[in-house]
Amino acid sequence: MGIQAFDEIMGQSGSTVCRSELAALGTWIEGTPAAELRRRQQSAEATFRQLGITFAVYGDSDASERIIPFDIVPRIFLASEWARLSEGLVQRVEAINAFLDDIYGAQKILKDGILPADLVLSNPQFRPEIAGIRPPHGIWAHICGIDLVRTGPDEFYVLEDNARTPSGVSYMLENREAMLRLCPELFGHFRVAAVDSYPDRLLETMRSVAPGNVAAPVCVVLTPGHYNSAYYEHSFLADSMGIELVEAADLVVDDDFVWMRTIGGLVKIDVIYRRIDDDFLDPEVFRPDSMLGVPGLIRAYAAGNVALINAPGNGIADDKAIYSYMPEIVKYYSGGETKLPNVETWRCREAGALQYTLDNLDKVVVKLVDGSGGYGMLVGPTASAAEIETFRAALIAEPHRYIAQPTLALSTVPTLAEAGLAPRHVDFRPFVLTGSRGVQVVPGGLTRVALKEGSLVVNSSQGGGTKDSFVLMDDGVMAQSQGPAVQSQSMGGMSQTMGGMSQSMGGN
Amino acid sequence: MLSRTASSLYWLGRYVERADFIARLVEATIRLDALSPRPAGQVAWESALAVTDTVAAFSRTGEVVGQDAVARFLTLDKTHPGSLVQSLDLARNNARAVRTSLTREAWTGINQAWLLFQNRATPGGAAATLALAESVKAATRGFEGAIHRMLRNQTTWFIRLGQAIERADNTARLLDVKYHILLPAGEPVGGVVDRDQWTTILQTVSAVTAYRWLYSDGLQPSNVIDLLIARAELPRSLAASAEEAVDFLTLLAKRTGMHGEAEAMARGRLARMLKTHSSEVIAGGLHQYLERFLAENDELHHAIARQFAFG
Numbered sequence: 001m002g003i004q005a006f007d008e009i010m011g012q013s014g015s016t017v018c019r020s021e022l023a024a025l026g027t028w029i030e031g032t033p034a035a036e037l038r039r040r041q042q043s044a045e046a047t048f049r050q051l052g053i054t055f056a057v058y059g060d061s062d063a064s065e066r067i068i069p070f071d072i073v074p075r076i077f078l079a080s081e082w083a084r085l086s087e088g089l090v091q092r093v094e095a096i097n098a099f100l101d102d103i104y105g106a107q108k109i110l111k112d113g114i115l116p117a118d119l120v121l122s123n124p125q126f127r128p129e130i131a132g133i134r135p136p137h138g139i140w141a142h143i144c145g146i147d148l149v150r151t152g153p154d155e156f157y158v159l160e161d162n163a164r165t166p167s168g169v170s171y172m173l174e175n176r177e178a179m180l181r182l183c184p185e186l187f188g189h190f191r192v193a194a195v196d197s198y199p200d201r202l203l204e205t206m207r208s209v210a211p212g213n214v215a216a217p218v219c220v221v222l223t224p225g226h227y228n229s230a231y232y233e234h235s236f237l238a239d240s241m242g243i244e245l246v247e248a249a250d251l252v253v254d255d256d257f258v259w260m261r262t263i264g265g266l267v268k269i270d271v272i273y274r275r276i277d278d279d280f281l282d283p284e285v286f287r288p289d290s291m292l293g294v295p296g297l298i299r300a301y302a303a304g305n306v307a308l309i310n311a312p313g314n315g316i317a318d319d320k321a322i323y324s325y326m327p328e329i330v331k332y333y334s335g336g337e338t339k340l341p342n343v344e345t346w347r348c349r350e351a352g353a354l355q356y357t358l359d360n361l362d363k364v365v366v367k368l369v370d371g372s373g374g375y376g377m378l379v380g381p382t383a384s385a386a387e388i389e390t391f392r393a394a395l396i397a398e399p400h401r402y403i404a405q406p407t408l409a410l411s412t413v414p415t416l417a418e419a420g421l422a423p424r425h426v427d428f429r430p431f432v433l434t435g436s437r438g439v440q441v442v443p444g445g446l447t448r449v450a451l452k453e454g455s456l457v458v459n460s461s462q463g464g465g466t467k468d469s470f471v472l473m474d475d476g477v478m479a480q481s482q483g484p485a486v487q488s489q490s491m492g493g494m495s496q497t498m499g500g501m502s503q504s505m506g507g508n
Numbered sequence: 509m510l511s512r513t514a515s516s517l518y519w520l521g522r523y524v525e526r527a528d529f530i531a532r533l534v535e536a537t538i539r540l541d542a543l544s545p546r547p548a549g550q551v552a553w554e555s556a557l558a559v560t561d562t563v564a565a566f567s568r569t570g571e572v573v574g575q576d577a578v579a580r581f582l583t584l585d586k587t588h589p590g591s592l593v594q595s596l597d598l599a600r601n602n603a604r605a606v607r608t609s610l611t612r613e614a615w616t617g618i619n620q621a622w623l624l625f626q627n628r629a630t631p632g633g634a635a636a637t638l639a640l641a642e643s644v645k646a647a648t649r650g651f652e653g654a655i656h657r658m659l660r661n662q663t664t665w666f667i668r669l670g671q672a673i674e675r676a677d678n679t680a681r682l683l684d685v686k687y688h689i690l691l692p693a694g695e696p697v698g699g700v701v702d703r704d705q706w707t708t709i710l711q712t713v714s715a716v717t718a719y720r721w722l723y724s725d726g727l728q729p730s731n732v733i734d735l736l737i738a739r740a741e742l743p744r745s746l747a748a749s750a751e752e753a754v755d756f757l758t759l760l761a762k763r764t765g766m767h768g769e770a771e772a773m774a775r776g777r778l779a780r781m782l783k784t785h786s787s788e789v790i791a792g793g794l795h796q797y798l799e800r801f802l803a804e805n806d807e808l809h810h811a812i813a814r815q816f817a818f819g
């Protein structure tokens with residue numbers, strides 16, 4: 001696709017001079033031979049393989065566990081760019097929480113006619129089972145991953161919201177560890193905001209939403225088990241927060257409280273970061289055949305005795321059909337215009353939008369609202385005439401099932417390809433934490449890169465890789481919404497308390 | 509600590525210890541076989557089956573008792589729970605379930621031992637089998653070394669508690685079976701085969717040299733029995749295993765702040781053992797003594813599982 005794209009380092013794809021703010025990176029690239037970059041990249045990947053860092057980013061049931069390729073050239077956000085981006089992220093996540101609270105409560109937004117009631121109430125992601133339950137502290141989406149694409153210095157668009165159990169944060173942390181080890185000189189050129197406080201921030205978020213007035217709330221990570229493709233991330237997070245990694249069999253619900261079985265007896269649990277989908281969470285309420293869930297968990301949750309992170313039912317907030325209404329949703333709850341726009345979307349259920357789509361089928365991307373993984377999708381500029389006609393017929397027959405979007409020129413970042421550095425398209429998933437003391441954007445995130453030339457598909461199953469994402473602290477305009485990014489060793493690290501100091505194993 | 513984690517660590521310890529024991533048993537039996545005139549060689553392999561409690565399982569294979577068949581059966585056969593490869597499989601599964609509680613060195617020790625048996629159909633002849641046993645011993649030594657370098661907390665205590673219980677079981681059964689074979693043999697005491705049998709016992713518990721240091725009056729059955737039952741200096745003696753079980757249960761009680769039935773039972777057992785002389789054991793019947801010991805060790809295992817809610 002001969003689209004001229006914004007290059008985040010060079011300014012324009014194919015430019016030979018860096019953006020002036022990032023000149024130091026240009027000097028570094030010029031001063032480091034491609035062979036040396038490749039050696040460092042291989043060293044990073046070898047470490048990931050040893051650690052067993054594998055998972056499927058989109059949470060599909062990918063059978064095979066693979067290492068996602070790592071690219072050594074970082075992507076860099078200027079402090080001022082990041083500050084504006086953070087404001088938009090905070091506004092969006094606050095709106096998502098307000099929307100969920102409303103939808104499972106008074107449903108004012110439906111009564112005010114902002115979005116069609118049937119779109120919500122007959123949506124499979126809407127969970128009538130939990131309507132009327134209020135999560136502790138009224139927070140639903142504690143951990144959000146907002147997928148963004150970029151087309152210019154300050155032009156960011158939300159591609160997708162992830163308000164259920166967004167994964168990938170271990171990549172953010174491990175990629176940074178690899179860069180600190182392999183390219184320490186870069187951190188001399190740039191003052192990069194630290195991401196290693198993420199586990200501390202997450203634990204603080206979890207503690208802040210504990211029900212009642214518990215002095216030292218017990219928090220755990222709930223995993224489906226070590227056969228799950230994201231198990232590495234689950235154990236990594238539990239270890240770095242210093243809390244237990246539990247499976248359903250370790251938990252028991254008694255008298256509407258949740259307990260874990262330990263060698264010292266049953267211990268009451270206050271907060272669960274669950275990495276199990278709603279469907280499998282509690283066989284008494286959702287799928288009765290679930291072996292991964294904890295019977296009675298929703299009862300304890302409804303009684304207000306345990307906090308679930310993220311809350312069940314969040315799927316209604318990140319659903320594709322709801323996505324196109326997000327600008328209206330943000331405006332409804334925040335009272336202002338959305339700072340972080342959606343990708344322009346034509347809802348074909350509306351006559352004008354349908355007509356526009358039909359008139360521009362060779363230019364737009366058409367998607368099924370309930371499709372995923374690139375199925376049921378038309379990319380106009382690259383489609384054949386026959387494919388276009390097939391979609392034209394389908395659109396006319398069932399317009400409500402489709403949306404259309406412009407084909408975007410995704411930004412690029414120089415990436416180590418076979419013949420040396422070359423621009424490759426990227427997207428971005430920042431992580432936003434919401435606790436009872438407010439919303440914070442972690443200064444970093446997961447950058448995914450389409451390693452194939454010209455490809456816009458960053459999905460790891462289709463040749464995507466990852467990069468480290470630097471957020472610069474330099475021009476002193478750190479986002480208002482986030483705490484100081486302290487260069488600290490994370491304190492919550494040890495999962496195992498130190499044993500007695502004596503060496504003697506024998507004497508008693 | 510989660511009960512599930514504790515259970516996996518305990519069983520990890522048991523299965524690693526069992527794998528190590530089977531490797532040493534096979535090694536010692538090959539030596540005994542090589543030294544003995546026929547049909548003593550066959551007796552050696554029969555007793556190896558008896559020690560691992562697999563006589564019935566082996567007879568189901570329909571094979572004739574002899575080095576090739578029994579060595580393969582004890583190392584590579586997956587149809588019964590008493591083989592080396594089964595022990596390592598189970599040890600590795602438990603280690604995987606608690607992977608993040610272990611250091612990389614500890615995991616590597618298990619994994620290396622396990623890898624020795626992947627895609628292997630036969631242990632090979634005597635020399636190859638000895639080399640295989642040596643590799644297993646090296647890997648389990650590596651694992652034990654790694655365990656001693658880990659934080660001294662519940663994680664290592666549960667692994668080592670499992671090892672202590674398994675070790676007590678293995679040593680008691682080794683002594684029981686060998687003694688059983690030796691008594692009715694009709695051979696003159698001190699004969700060649702007799703002597704080799706007693707040496708085999710010492711080899712299996714890695715105590716040939718230790719015996720020479722502790723006893724000056726040559727190879728005497730009563731001394732071997734004394735060494736394996738009452739001498740706590742020997743790591744694989746019943747006394748040492750009983751002592752270790754008490755040590756780790758005490759440490760766990762301190763950590764959890766709870767004293768349980770297993771700890772009390774282990775203390776009672778140790779107190780009785782410290783008062784027992786090996787001469788009394790022989791006079792009162794070694795076989796009866798060992799049977800009681802094995803039953804009590806098994807009870808202690810169940811008490812541990814109950815106390816820590818292994819489920």
